Amino acid sequence: MAEENADEQAEATTEEAVSEDAELEKELESEEEQERLPFPNARVVRLLKSELDPDKMVRARVKKELNEWLGELVRRISREINKSPYTVVEAQDLHKATKKYDQLDEVAQQKERLISYMNRIKGDCNILIEDVEKSFDVGGNVRRGRKLSAAAQEEQDAQQAENEEE
Structure with a gap:
């Protein structure tokens, strides 16, 4: 009985998500929404799908939020570029503004290396502690x-x- 209720709730939730997705998809296709989004939605979706597995489906909400997030990212970079004292924006200004985003992968890799190194040190310390405890009794x-x-x-x-x- 409980399984039937759970199955019914799961189906209802899925149906709600599908209907919500269909509504959002229609909204995204409207000209008004296309004007409001920072980038042409079709191009963003094409780029997104080019990096996904072919069997993945992308919900309309994801498409919309990714488009909005990309717009916010461009605004942040633009504000950083605007800090330049010069009246002409050069490629160097762009590279300086995007540097922290370009280095995210490097920072993540460095973090993993450091954690791995610290875990090895921790293991060595545990071995040394065991050796000391085996070698000496309480009285020394x-x-x-x-x-x-x-x-x-x-x-x-x-x-x-x-x-x-x-």
Whole structure:
């Protein structure tokens, strides 16, 4: 019974999403919406689909939001270019404004390398901690058949004698 309700809810949700998507698709095709979007929607969708697997379908909401996001990105870059003191915008100004976006992949790769390196260090530290714990008891005496100093041997003998008396 519960499975039937879950299936019905899933179907209803899917139907709502499909109808909402159809409405958005019609809205995107209208001339008014095309004027409002920063870029021609067909071109944005073509670029998007060129990088996706052929079996992927793109919802209308994704198409619209990607177009709007790209417009916002162009605005940010334009504001950065506008900080240039010169009246003519050169390619150098564009490259300077887009540099942080171009370096995102490099930053992500560097982050992964650093995390990997720190995990190796952490592993080495854990091994060293285990070695120290295996090598020394609470009193600071050496274990594993290693010879104790004369003072440490006397102290260990005294502790054993006390334990035997009790």
